[in-house]
Structure formats: structure tokens, C-alpha cells
Amino acid sequence: MNNFVFQNHTRIYFGKGVVKEYLAKLLEPYGRNVMIAYGGGSVKKTGVYDAVAGAARTAGKTITDFPGIMSNPTKAKVDDGIKLAKEKDIDIILAVGGGSTIDCAKAIAIGSRYDGDWWNDFWINQGNVDFRQLPLGVVLTISGTGSEFDGGGVITNTETNIKTGRIYPELSPDFSLLDPDYTLTVPERQVRAAAFDTLSHLMEFYFCKPDTDNVSDDLLESLMRSQIRNFKATLANYKDYDARSNIEWISSLALCGIMGLAKQPDFDCHNLEHQIGAFTDCIHGEGLAVVTPPYYRWLMPYALDRFVRFAVNVWRLPSEGSNEKLARAGIDRLASFIEKAGLPTNMRQLGVKDEAELKKIASSVQTGPGSYHKCSPEDVWEIFKNCWQEREKIQ
Ligand code: NZQ
Ligand code: ZN
Numbered sequence: 001m002n003n004f005v006f007q008n009h010t011r012i013y014f015g016k017g018v019v020k021e022y023l024a025k026l027l028e029p030y031g032r033n034v035m036i037a038y039g040g041g042s043v044k045k046t047g048v049y050d051a052v053a054g055a056a057r058t059a060g061k062t063i064t065d066f067p068g069i070m071s072n073p074t075k076a077k078v079d080d081g082i083k084l085a086k087e088k089d090i091d092i093i094l095a096v097g098g099g100s101t102i103d104c105a106k107a108i109a110i111g112s113r114y115d116g117d118w119w120n121d122f123w124i125n126q127g128n129v130d131f132r133q134l135p136l137g138v139v140l141t142i143s144g145t146g147s148e149f150d151g152g153g154v155i156t157n158t159e160t161n162i163k164t165g166r167i168y169p170e171l172s173p174d175f176s177l178l179d180p181d182y183t184l185t186v187p188e189r190q191v192r193a194a195a196f197d198t199l200s201h202l203m204e205f206y207f208c209k210p211d212t213d214n215v216s217d218d219l220l221e222s223l224m225r226s227q228i229r230n231f232k233a234t235l236a237n238y239k240d241y242d243a244r245s246n247i248e249w250i251s252s253l254a255l256c257g258i259m260g261l262a263k264q265p266d267f268d269c270h271n272l273e274h275q276i277g278a279f280t281d282c283i284h285g286e287g288l289a290v291v292t293p294p295y296y297r298w299l300m301p302y303a304l305d306r307f308v309r310f311a312v313n314v315w316r317l318p319s320e321g322s323n324e325k326l327a328r329a330g331i332d333r334l335a336s337f338i339e340k341a342g343l344p345t346n347m348r349q350l351g352v353k354d355e356a357e358l359k360k361i362a363s364s365v366q367t368g369p370g371s372y373h374k375c376s377p378e379d380v381w382e383i384f385k386n387c388w389q390e391r392e393k394i395q
Helices: 017-028 042-048 048-058 077-088 101-113 120-124 179-184 188-206 216-238 241-254 266-282 284-302 303-315 323-340 355-364 377-388
Strands: 009-012 033-038 064-065 092-097 136-140 151-158 160-168 177-178
Touching: 009 017, 009 048, 009 241, 017 048, 017 177, 033 048, 033 077, 033 101, 042 048, 042 092, 042 179, 048 064, 048 092, 064 077, 077 101, 077 120, 077 151, 092 101, 101 120, 101 136, 101 151, 120 151, 120 160, 136 179, 151 266, 160 266, 177 241, 179 241, 188 216, 188 241, 188 266, 188 284, 216 241, 216 266, 216 303, 266 284, 266 303, 266 355, 284 303, 284 323, 284 377, 303 323
Parallel strands: 009 177, 033 064, 033 092, 092 136, 136 177
Antiparallel strands: 151 160
């Protein structure tokens, strides 16, 4: 295996009733002022906010609310949060929500303890967290991104149309409380998108070098099969606790750092999707569903053996016929799974208006260094054109 360094300091509390059981105790060691960050109001409707605020009061804390964090959180929203955190002398942020709320809280955690330009120094460029950022705790209400168990944060600058993510091990939450019951109120469309996001994270780590025998690939295949099985069970019954709790834990595992050890992913499906999101504000997992099959059809000739392995070990296709046919059949199975799951399959469904806008988005994409093959601007344009027409290709 390649060399690696692994660090993840988040304590996970998983299962029914964990907020009531642990949150007040977990908050005790921190200072008095707690910021409760949340989204557009679902937590107020579901009662999750009351449970969290109740625990904070039990721990003797003074609460400052920071509501209204939108999906695909913006730089402007982070700026507001930084201002508030400084004004109220916040000691810990409690992010109550999903990836958007947690990512926004992570950027606030850095920006409120940094005097320079946080966006330029930590998001446009990879920075160095050589100071103690604000501590962060999480109460998860929608699973999928894995942000509750990683140091990643994705922020959109709506002035420059740049959506970009960075990973800082220091930003892994101190603790994350995962009660699968909390996710049962998530709208079905968001559940589907988030479940695909998790599958995409696993695939991003799988479709990259090295191809030498690697325990990470075995773990990834096993988790991909489990995610597909539990995704199907969820589609059959969105209230299936076993399926939903498995999906929640797989989403945390996918990005906790262990799955990609010794691998060299470029996360290019995410790089392509992030710019579609920057222009259309589409749901992250839906953008990935559109981009992934055309991207893999482009990548297949550079990684034929890997796509054969995907077809046989993940989709359990019989190992017969030419490698090319088998590899293609694996991608077709993925595409047909996406369609059957009710996820979008082309750019128009994401809100891209016309070819001119598609061109603009394509030219703004920054791909990674490449793992099997570097994706050039011309390649991005070819892939995007195929995303425009994807539906016609599915048998
Ligand atoms: O805002 P509220 O009212 O809370 O409603 C939310 C939102 O509309 C709703 N929701 C969440 N929990 C609910 C609920 N509705 C009812 N009941 C509940 N229990 O769901 C909607 C989506 O929430 P959001 O947080 O936007 O979804 P998600 O967790 O998918 O996060 C998406 C963001 O995470 C980024 C994405 O790019 C996107 O910006 N990502 C973050 C990553 C990371 N930090 O590691 C990795 C990912 O690849 C991803 O890029
Ligand atoms: Zn993702």
C-alpha cells in the first residue's frame, strides 16, 4: 500500500435518543455561549430544535440562534455567521442539520478566529490552520454528505459563481450525534439525492489509482453493495428504520478518511457537479446523478479493468463476454439504477437553460490533477454535451 497519515478526532454517538442521552453532558466542558446554527426551519417543525436547545439550557448555556442557512451555503451567509459569532463571543457552534449547515458552521469556525480573508486564504487556496478554530458539535438531521465525520466544507461564492470545497482535519467536529429517527422527516426527493451522494463518494475513491491489491478497494466494494441494497429498501419504504440507519452510517463512513486511504482520487464527478451547482443551485446529489454516467463512459477506456471489476463485484454481473462489453454493462446498470431511483438524468432537469449556459458552466470547471486520466477542458465539454442528452442513451 502507499504511505498514509490518518487522523479523525470526531466522537460519534449513533442511535435512537442520543441527543437526549448525551448532548447536555457533551456541552458541559465548553464555555457558556453556544451558537445553534440551522437551516430554513425544518428543525423547528420537527421538534429537533427544542430537543437541542433544551439540552443546551440543561448544561447552563446561553443560546445564540443562527438560522436560515440555505442549501449550497453561500460565502455571504458565512460572513454573517462570523460577525455574529464575534459579537456574541461564541464558545462553540452546534450545527443542527445536514451538509449545508455543517459546512457553513465549519467556515464560521475558521473565519471567526482568523483576521485575514478566510475565503481567499482557506477556500480559494489551501490554508494552514495554525490557530485554534471555534469548536464544533453536530446534530445530524439528513445523512448523505458525511460532513458530520470529516473536515470538509463546501461553500459557494454567488458573486464569482465558484462553489469549492476544502478539507482540514482540524475541522472535523468534536462530536456528532446521529439519530436515524431524526432523518425520517426528510423529503423523499432529498433522501434520494443524499443517498446517491454517498454512493458517489464511494465511487470517487474506487475509480482511481493505484490498482495494486488494496484493502480500501475491498472495503469500498462492500460498502457500495450495502449502499445500493439499503437504497433500494429505502425506495420501497422510506420509513424503513434499518435501511435508513444503514444509509446514515455508510454516509459517515464514506468520507471519514478510512475509505480512501492509500488511494489517489481526483473527485472529478464532484468537481464537475460543484460548478453546475454554482450556476443553477441544484441539489448536490441530483447534479452528481446527471454527471456520473457520462463521466464514467468517458473514463472507461483509461480504466477498463477497474470498470470490469465494478461490473462483477458491485453489480454482480456474470463475468462473460469481452472486457469492454462487461465494463459498459456495469455503467449501464448504474445509469439504469439512477433512472429507476427517480433521480434526474440530464442537465435540463437540473435547471440548465440552454447550450450557452452549459458552455459557461463547462468553462468554469476546474478538474483535479487526474488519477486514471486528466480531464481536459475539451473533455469536460464533451461530457457536458452527453449529460444534455443522457436520457436517450439509457436502454
Ligand atoms: O433547511 P432546512 O429547513 O433544514 O431543510 C433541509 C434542506 O431543505 C432539509 N432537511 C434536512 N433535514 C431535514 C430536512 N427536512 C425535513 N426533515 C429533516 N430532518 O433537507 C434539505 C437539504 O439539506 P442540506 O443540508 O442542503 O443537504 P445535504 O446534507 O445534502 O448537504 C448538501 C451540501 O453539502 C455539500 C454539498 O455540496 C451541498 O452544499 N457537501 C459537503 C461535503 C462535505 N462537507 O464533506 C461533501 C459532499 O460531497 C458535498 O459536496
Ligand atoms: Zn458529495
